[in-house]
Amino acid sequence: MRILILAALLGAMSLTGCSTLQSLYPKSKKDQTVTEQSLPRVVDSGALTPFAQLLKHEPDLVQELNHVSIQQVFNRIESPTAAQITVIQSGLMDDSVSAIRTVYQFKQQAQRWTLNKTEKSYQCARGPNTKTFQTKLCP
Numbered sequence: 001m002r003i004l005i006l007a008a009l010l011g012a013m014s015l016t017g018c019s020t021l022q023s024l025y026p027k028s029k030k031d032q033t034v035t036e037q038s039l040p041r042v043v044d045s046g047a048l049t050p051f052a053q054l055l056k057h058e059p060d061l062v063q064e065l066n067h068v069s070i071q072q073v074f075n076r077i078e079s080p081t082a083a084q085i086t087v088i089q090s091g092l093m094d095d096s097v098s099a100i101r102t103v104y105q106f107k108q109q110a111q112r113w114t115l116n117k118t119e120k121s122y123q124c125a126r127g128p129n130t131k132t133f134q135t136k137l138c139p
Contacts, residue, residue, distance in 0.1 A: 053115070058087075084106070088101045
């Protein structure tokens, strides 16, 4: 009996958490389009983490959470000086591309996180290479 009550409480708590997940992410303007070239090299606030900078300048990433995978990795746990964020977008409306992987590399200089490099690669839905990501456009 106790196990059933505990299971019901845990289930209710997990469902409550899922419904409020969308409120954690900032809302984006639907008419605003952000391109890779418009991403600034340094954000005004040095206190923003690389992940916060990415969400601020790519607000469309949080619109469809079930088709986006985001991973942030630092070079060390305490006082990191480098970070890499990998974003994989899948479920695209393009029939030739299965997924797009964008890798953002940041460095911390003078207490500010600076975007140093951005690499975009594609996983093709058809053609000879459909398993791995490649930098050239899909056929």
